[in-house]
Amino acid sequence: MTEQAYKIQEEDLIRDDITEYLRRHETKDLLRLLTCGSVDDGKSTLIGRLLYDSHMIYEDQLAAVTKDSKVHGTTGDDFDPALLTDGLKAEREQGITIDVAYRYFSTDKRKFIIADCPGHEQYTRNMATGASTCNLAVILIDARHGVITQTKRHSFICSLLGIKHVVVAVNKMDLIDWSEEVYEKIREDYNAFVARLGFSDIHFIPMSALKGDNVVDHSQNMAWYDGPTFLHHLEGVNISTDRNLIDMRFPVQYVLRPHLNFRGFSGTIASGFMRVGDEVMSLPSRRASRLKAIIGPDGEIAEAFAPMAVTVTLEDEIDVSRGNMLVPVKNLPHVGNEFEAMVVWMHETPAKAGRSYLIKQTTNMVPGVLADIRYKVDVNTMRKQAGGEAPAVKTVQRGENSSDFNERSDSTFNELNAATELQLNEIARVHITLHRPIAFDPYEKNRSTGAFIIVDRMTNITVGAGMIVDRVVPKPKSSAPVSKNIVKTASLVSDEDRRKLLNQKGATLWLTGLSGSGKSTIARQLERELTDMGHACYILDGDNIRHGLNRDLGFSMEDRSENIRRIGEVARLFNEAGIIVITAFISPYREDRKQARAIVNGGIVDDGETVQDVKIEKDSSASTISESSERFNGLNEGGARLNDSTNPRETRFVEIFVDTPIEICERRDPKGLYKKARAGEISQFTGITDPYEPPQKPEITLLSADLPVNQAVGLVIEKLRQEGIVG
Amino acid sequence: MSGYNLSHLKQLEAESIHIIREVAAEFEKPVMLYSVGKDSSVMLHLAHKAFAPSKIPFPLMHVDTQWKFQEMYKFRTLMAEKYGVELLVWINPEGKDISDPFKHGSDKHTQVMKTDGLKQALGHYGFDAAFGGARRDEEKSRAKERVYSFRNEFHQWDPKNQRPELWNLYNAKVNKGESIRVFPLSNWTELDIWLYLLREEIPIVPLYFAKERPVVECDGTLIMVDDDRMPLKEGETPMTKKVRFRTLGCYPLTGAVESEAETLEEIVQEMLLTTTSERQGRVIDHDAAASMEEKKKDGYF
Numbered sequence A: 001m002t003e004q005a006y007k008i009q010e011e012d013l014i015r016d017d018i019t020e021y022l023r024r025h026e027t028k029d030l031l032r033l034l035t036c037g038s039v040d041d042g043k044s045t046l047i048g049r050l051l052y053d054s055h056m057i058y059e060d061q062l063a064a065v066t067k068d069s070k071v072h073g074t075t076g077d078d079f080d081p082a083l084l085t086d087g088l089k090a091e092r093e094q095g096i097t098i099d100v101a102y103r104y105f106s107t108d109k110r111k112f113i114i115a116d117c118p119g120h121e122q123y124t125r126n127m128a129t130g131a132s133t134c135n136l137a138v139i140l141i142d143a144r145h146g147v148i149t150q151t152k153r154h155s156f157i158c159s160l161l162g163i164k165h166v167v168v169a170v171n172k173m174d175l176i177d178w179s180e181e182v183y184e185k186i187r188e189d190y191n192a193f194v195a196r197l198g199f200s201d202i203h204f205i206p207m208s209a210l211k212g213d214n215v216v217d218h219s220q221n222m223a224w225y226d227g228p229t230f231l232h233h234l235e236g237v238n239i240s241t242d243r244n245l246i247d248m249r250f251p252v253q254y255v256l257r258p259h260l261n262f263r264g265f266s267g268t269i270a271s272g273f274m275r276v277g278d279e280v281m282s283l284p285s286r287r288a289s290r291l292k293a294i295i296g297p298d299g300e301i302a303e304a305f306a307p308m309a310v311t312v313t314l315e316d317e318i319d320v321s322r323g324n325m326l327v328p329v330k331n332l333p334h335v336g337n338e339f340e341a342m343v344v345w346m347h348e349t350p351a352k353a354g355r356s357y358l359i360k361q362t363t364n365m366v367p368g369v370l371a372d373i374r375y376k377v378d379v380n381t382m383r384k385q386a387g388g389e390a391p392a393v394k395t396v397q398r399g400e401n402s403s404d405f406n407e408r409s410d411s412t413f414n415e416l417n418a419a420t421e422l423q424l425n426e427i428a429r430v431h432i433t434l435h436r437p438i439a440f441d442p443y444e445k446n447r448s449t450g451a452f453i454i455v456d457r458m459t460n461i462t463v464g465a466g467m468i469v470d471r472v473v474p475k476p477k478s479s480a481p482v483s484k485n486i487v488k489t490a491s492l493v494s495d496e497d498r499r500k501l502l503n504q505k506g507a508t509l510w511l512t513g514l515s516g517s518g519k520s521t522i523a524r525q526l527e528r529e530l531t532d533m534g535h536a537c538y539i540l541d542g543d544n545i546r547h548g549l550n551r552d553l554g555f556s557m558e559d560r561s562e563n564i565r566r567i568g569e570v571a572r573l574f575n576e577a578g579i580i581v582i583t584a585f586i587s588p589y590r591e592d593r594k595q596a597r598a599i600v601n602g603g604i605v606d607d608g609e610t611v612q613d614v615k616i617e618k619d620s621s622a623s624t625i626s627e628s629s630e631r632f633n634g635l636n637e638g639g640a641r642l643n644d645s646t647n648p649r650e651t652r653f654v655e656i657f658v659d660t661p662i663e664i665c666e667r668r669d670p671k672g673l674y675k676k677a678r679a680g681e682i683s684q685f686t687g688i689t690d691p692y693e694p695p696q697k698p699e700i701t702l703l704s705a706d707l708p709v710n711q712a713v714g715l716v717i718e719k720l721r722q723e724g725i726v727g
Numbered sequence B: 001m002s003g004y005n006l007s008h009l010k011q012l013e014a015e016s017i018h019i020i021r022e023v024a025a026e027f028e029k030p031v032m033l034y035s036v037g038k039d040s041s042v043m044l045h046l047a048h049k050a051f052a053p054s055k056i057p058f059p060l061m062h063v064d065t066q067w068k069f070q071e072m073y074k075f076r077t078l079m080a081e082k083y084g085v086e087l088l089v090w091i092n093p094e095g096k097d098i099s100d101p102f103k104h105g106s107d108k109h110t111q112v113m114k115t116d117g118l119k120q121a122l123g124h125y126g127f128d129a130a131f132g133g134a135r136r137d138e139e140k141s142r143a144k145e146r147v148y149s150f151r152n153e154f155h156q157w158d159p160k161n162q163r164p165e166l167w168n169l170y171n172a173k174v175n176k177g178e179s180i181r182v183f184p185l186s187n188w189t190e191l192d193i194w195l196y197l198l199r200e201e202i203p204i205v206p207l208y209f210a211k212e213r214p215v216v217e218c219d220g221t222l223i224m225v226d227d228d229r230m231p232l233k234e235g236e237t238p239m240t241k242k243v244r245f246r247t248l249g250c251y252p253l254t255g256a257v258e259s260e261a262e263t264l265e266e267i268v269q270e271m272l273l274t275t276t277s278e279r280q281g282r283v284i285d286h287d288a289a290a291s292m293e294e295k296k297k298d299g300y301f
């Protein structure tokens, strides 16, 4: 439908049946998008065009703009759509856009909120701000210039902030004779680098924002383009699946106590959905209860979902206050006072490692320390940078090198010295320690519970924004941090020496599975078998670990993690000594097994399961995101810890999933634990009240229900032979 | 899964409620500035929803210029009763019973009674957060306004000194004397407000609906003769016209439009079919395009 026809149809409806018109507009949905591009790519023009063509400009505003066009405009006496959008006096006088501006327009299908982000100085800060609330990013490219450094930078920041949908607006097609070839080339160039950024949908549209081609109406000049127009595409993008409707998270904002018989907890559902009767737990206290009632803006409802603002009441009088989070008992977020995050620094005063700040996450404002700056990311190249020596990221002017970042070499990069400062507009991976624990999820999984802002304690200014990457290994409470003075000295005995001596390679056979799945049985048989074959091996299990080394640990989520961490460290020591370790722990959390794997495999702290997929050039001086299947948290850690004398990439960790269905485990119930758990005598029992997260890519899966123990053991030994662990 | 989608209006509602609760939780002494207009009606209604079944935990404050329409004063009292909320009224003592827009001009009257009055009132009560019903779509210079707009101890707004605002994580930290103006309706448009008034059946001042009213024409604008303070020219008698008001302020400064719209639907219909923007009715905005920005720096809402 043409723009004119569309307008007329709307007007007819307004005139003839206003009630129907209002009904349609009441039920439309909402899309938040941001526009990014370099200065002069045509952002303001495009937005002005949308506002104008979709009927959002009133005549008197237009009259004012037309008057202004003569004074400030760049289009001579013609109407300049950019003037509809460029707001502040200062920027109009300078002809630039200096801050994120929000614009509104709507059709009968959708309301649109546009975050108009300047492509100028402060780009990173402003873009991160604009992107934080958006579902979709419009990346403008001036067809005459093609894909330039800024294009990549903007795309990277959008991906960092978790945007899933991208529209690449190839603008100013009028200036290149509406050339299909040029457009195709830009498409190719863009696709070549963007694959690694993890967008779920990318759409290209050739247009002229100034003339209106393919903005609202199809272009007469580009008959070769048969895709949707810009507006049409925006109206149709499916964003309903972007939300996390799986993991219910309800950060408590406010407690209502109108009278003694009512205690309500108000808040905005961050993700997931809830139903009356659901069993919920308050974090970090871990007190459980059930949802008694849910009160929405229109009264009591049976269920509610993100992003509704509701008030809930609970069956039991448990202590809940602002800053606590209600979650399903069977689907818990992380709880802890340490995490790693990607941070965008937003203030002229640099961030300093070791300095204390206020961290606001969900409804918590907690003091914390920026404990460590792991490395910085160069937004132009998407490379990790050596901390200290890295040049500050500068504003890159148009036309500056647009070389492909794969080719760029970073000569300053040797080892990762921790950076100590973070400048305005820099992005870094950091480690944060809080004064008290909070509940959180990785940002990748949950944009609401994985996001935080950093506030300066003296000036109260918001100085940074962060996205939680993953849980870190909690440090033992009593121990001091690793001293900088501990230097590893090379042993006089090499791994090779030990290998020859023992005729085997140190390795960890990590058995995981439900209670009663057969882990211990297989472990014991395996130990017997390997010993008979003349190999040195040893089982670590609850009996020898929980009673000694880890007797100070309980079964809370944190303690379980710490338990696994220590086991990982012990296994690693055994392995370095040349011994084969067999572990037999339920180890239900994927995260924890990831950590154990990382520790055993020589200190790759957080890549966990993806380490397997990632091909690492061992000597590359810097690594790029392209090597990772994940996004920013996949920035791999090539050399993040000082390597041992051994090849750090030699995988010693063999994850063995003892995959027995819970019904069978429960029938076996060798220690009567399932019975107790069912009777409610054990409060936290994997498979009954607590989740078991099966491995996604175990080295070995043993379907032990149908597999006699000796055959299972045979399979494992076969695998060990293949891997060269035993001869 | 269409059952798990929220319409844009319900999303805006949720977002505003979130903001209102956040302010109530984090500030020591918030207040809701109440202008009696339709945006204020929506804001008040949202505050009510945010805390139901409890009462709204902060007072309303009307900075009164003494020149509002009589119907606005009536409505103000009615609403405070309906929502069971405390209503504070502040009149700048320096201009009380003196300031007269007819004598002193609109600029001076607004400066003294509204801008100065507001600053005095905030200082007097020691409010550290003040809700306002402004929307970003009202005026170009507002497009960059934050939801939490920081004001220094002189109540000034410095465009360069605004805090970045990400996700729905608002920074409520202020030092003594500093404050935040909070705009929970930032992302609403004119049409959204009308749709919501309709959906929720929220009462608004009857002046918004067309009715026969006594008016005189001043410089091409229809001004309603609301009381006998209105100076009439020699031999001038008010005409009776069917008019309504698009925005409400001091009656001598607020232009009426001729209209037949007697219901909300008809108002929206008229609004969409006419092509002059809302603010044209306000005498105050007839100045240069960027004047709003100047006024805001100075503390005007």
Ligand SMILES: Nc1nc2c(ncn2[C@@H]2O[C@H](COP(=O)(O)OP(=O)(O)O)[C@@H](O)[C@H]2O)c(=O)[nH]1
Pocket (backbone or CB within 6 Å): A037, A038, A039, A040, A041, A042, A043, A044, A045, A046, A074, A075, A082, A097, A171, A172, A173, A174, A175, A207, A208, A209, A210, A211
């Ligand atoms: N020929 C042509 N010029 C354009 C087009 N889009 C924008 N411009 C011009 O490019 C200049 C910069 O546009 P503007 O919208 O201010 O860019 P911004 O800095 O990205 O907001 C202005 O002179 C526009 O008129 C287009 O599609 N074709």
Ligand SMILES: [Mg+2]
Pocket (backbone or CB within 6 Å): A043, A044, A045, A086, A096, A097
């Ligand atoms: Mg611009």
